[in-house]
Amino acid sequence: MLRRTVRFAMWASMxxxxxxxxSLATSLVVARFISPxxxxxxxxxxxxxxxxxxxxxxxxxxxxxxxDNPSARLLRTxxxxxxALSSTLWLIVAIGSSIYGxxxxxxxxxxxxxxxSAVLLTNPFNSLRAWFNRNLKNxxxxxxxxxxxxxxxxIKIILVVAGFxxxxxxxxxxxLSAIYxxxxxxxxxxxxxxxxxxSLARKQIKFGLPALGIGMLNTGIVxxxxxxxxxMLGASDxxxxxxxxxxxxxxxxxxxxxxxAMFPAFSRFDxxxxxxxxxxxxxxxxxxxxxxxxxxIPFAEPIVTTVYGAKWAPSAQPTALLFLITAIGFxxxxxxxxxxxxNQLPKVLRISALQLGLVVVLCAGGASLDxxxxxxxxxxxxxxxxxxxxxxxxxxxxxxxxxxxxxxxLIALTxxxxxxxxxxxxxxxxxxxxxxxxxxxxxxxxxxxxxNRAMAIRVIRSILPERHAA
Numbered sequence: 001m002l003r004r005t006v007r008f009a010m011w012a013s014m015x016x017x018x019x020x021x022x023s024l025a026t027s028l029v030v031a032r033f034i035s036p037x038x039x040x041x042x043x044x045x046x047x048x049x050x051x052x053x054x055x056x057x058x059x060x061x062x063x064x065x066x067x068d069n070p071s072a073r074l075l076r077t078x079x080x081x082x083x084a085l086s087s088t089l090w091l092i093v094a095i096g097s098s099i100y101g102x103x104x105x106x107x108x109x110x111x112x113x114x115x116x117s118a119v120l121l122t123n124p125f126n127s128l129r130a131w132f133n134r135n136l137k138n139x140x141x142x143x144x145x146x147x148x149x150x151x152x153x154x155i156k157i158i159l160v161v162a163g164f165x166x167x168x169x170x171x172x173x174x175x176l177s178a179i180y181x182x183x184x185x186x187x188x189x190x191x192x193x194x195x196x197x198x199s200l201a202r203k204q205i206k207f208g209l210p211a212l213g214i215g216m217l218n219t220g221i222v223x224x225x226x227x228x229x230x231x232m233l234g235a236s237d238x239x240x241x242x243x244x245x246x247x248x249x250x251x252x253x254x255x256x257x258x259x260x261a262m263f264p265a266f267s268r269f270d271x272x273x274x275x276x277x278x279x280x281x282x283x284x285x286x287x288x289x290x291x292x293x294x295x296x297i298p299f300a301e302p303i304v305t306t307v308y309g310a311k312w313a314p315s316a317q318p319t320a321l322l323f324l325i326t327a328i329g330f331x332x333x334x335x336x337x338x339x340x341x342x343n344q345l346p347k348v349l350r351i352s353a354l355q356l357g358l359v360v361v362l363c364a365g366g367a368s369l370d371x372x373x374x375x376x377x378x379x380x381x382x383x384x385x386x387x388x389x390x391x392x393x394x395x396x397x398x399x400x401x402x403x404x405x406x407x408x409x410l411i412a413l414t415x416x417x418x419x420x421x422x423x424x425x426x427x428x429x430x431x432x433x434x435x436x437x438x439x440x441x442x443x444x445x446x447x448x449x450x451x452n453r454a455m456a457i458r459v460i461r462s463i464l465p466e467r468h469a470a
C-alpha cells in the first residue's frame with residue numbers, strides 16, 4: 001500500500017510541478033503585458049465561476065473511490081447527474097449575467113463571465129479520473145494534464161502578447177478543462193456513455209450533498225477574499241492580491257496533488273494504521289514548508305519585484321502573508337481526507353462553515369482598517385483560529401497529538417529565519433537568499449533525520465524499483 005500510494009503521489013506531484021512551472025511562466029508574461037486592474041477583472045470573473053462550479057459537483061468521483069461496489073453504471077450515473085446540474089447552473093449564470101448587463105451596461109464583464117462559465121459544461125468529465133484514483137494509477141491523467149497544460153499555456157501567452165488581456169486567460173482556462181475532460185471520457189472504457197440508475201443515484205446524492213456543501217464552503221473560503229477585496233478596495237488591489245497568490249497557490253496545488261493519494265489510502269486502513277498514517281501526513285506536510293517560508297518571509301519584496309517587475313511591489317507583503325496562510329492550511333488539510341474516508345462529512349461541513357464565517361468577518365474587518373495588507377492579516381488570524389478546532393475534531397476519530405508532529409518543523413523554521421535575518425545584514429540580497437535556502441534545507445534534513453528517519457527511509461525505498469526496495 002505504501003509503494004502504491006507513494007507512486008501515485010509521485011505521478012500527481014510530477015504533473016502538478018509541470019503545471020506550476022507553466023503557470024509561473026504564464027504569470028511572468030501576464031505581469032508584463034497586463035495591468036493590475038485588468039488582472040483584477042479576470043480574477044473577479046474567475047472567482048464567480050469557481051464559486052458556481054463548487055455548487056455543480058456532488059463529488060461523484062469521491063463516492064466512486066470509497067464505495068465497495070464500483071461499476072461502469074455507477075461511474076456513468078455520476079457523470080449524468082453532474083452534467084445535468086452543471087448545465088443548469090451554466091444557464092442560470094448566462095441569464096443572470098445578461099440581466100446585469102442590461103442594468104449596468106457593462107457588457108464586457110458579461111461576455112467574459114458567460115465565456116468563462118463554459119467550464120461548467122466540461123468539468124464533470126474531469127471527475128472521471130476517479131477511476132484512476134481508486135486504483136491508485138495516475139500516469140495517464142498526469143501525462144494528459146501536462147500536455148493539455150502546455151496547450152493552455154501557449155494559448156494564454158500568445159493571446160496576452162497579442163493584447164487580448166483578460167480574454168486570453170479565460171480562453172486558456174476553457175481550453176484546459178474541455179480538452180482534459182474529453183481525454184478522460186475517451187480513455188476510460190467504463191465512462192464511455194451515460195446512464196441513470198435511481199438506486200445508485202440516491203446513494204451518490206446522499207454522499208454528495210454534504211460533499212457539495214463542503215466544496216461550496218471550501219471554495220468560498222478561498223474565493224471570498226477576492227469578492228471582498230474587489231468590493232471594498234477595487235480591481236487594482238484585487239489584481240495585486242491575485243498575483244501575490246500565484247506562487248503560494250501553485251505550491252499548495254503541487255502539495256495537495258502529491259497528498260491526494262492519502263484519501264483512498266485512509267479509506268483502507270484500520271484505526272491503528274489510520275492514526276499512524278495521519279500523524280506521518282501531518283509531519284511531512286509541516287516539514288515541506290520550512291524552506292519556502294524561510295526564504296519568502298524575509299525576502300518577499302526582492303523576489304516579487306524580480307520575478308514580476310517593479311510595478312507589482314505592492315504584492316510583496318501579501319505574498320509573504322499568503323505563504324504563511326497556505327502553510328497553516330496545508331498542515332491541517334489532511335483532516336478533511338481523514339474524516340471523509342470515515343464517512344463523517346457533517347463534521348467537515350460544520351468546520352468549513354465556521355471557517356468561511358471567520359474568513360468573511362476578519363478579511364472584511366482587516367480590509368476596512370488597513371486595506372490589502374489588513375485583509376491578509378485577517379485571513380491569517382482566521383487560519384490560526386481553526387488549527388485547534390480541526391485537530392480536536394481529528395481526535396474524535398483517532399488518537400492524535402499535533403505538537404509532536406509539527407514541533408520539528410517549527411524548530412527548523414525558527415533556526416532558518418534567524419539565519420536569514422543575520423545573513424541579510426551581511427550580504428547582498430541574492431547571496432542572502434541562496435545562503436538562507438541552503439541553511440533551511442540543512443535544518444529540514446537534520447530535523448527529519450533526528451525525528452523520523454525510519455519513515456523517510458521507507459518512503460525512499462518505496463520509490464525505488466521493487467528489486468531495490470527489499
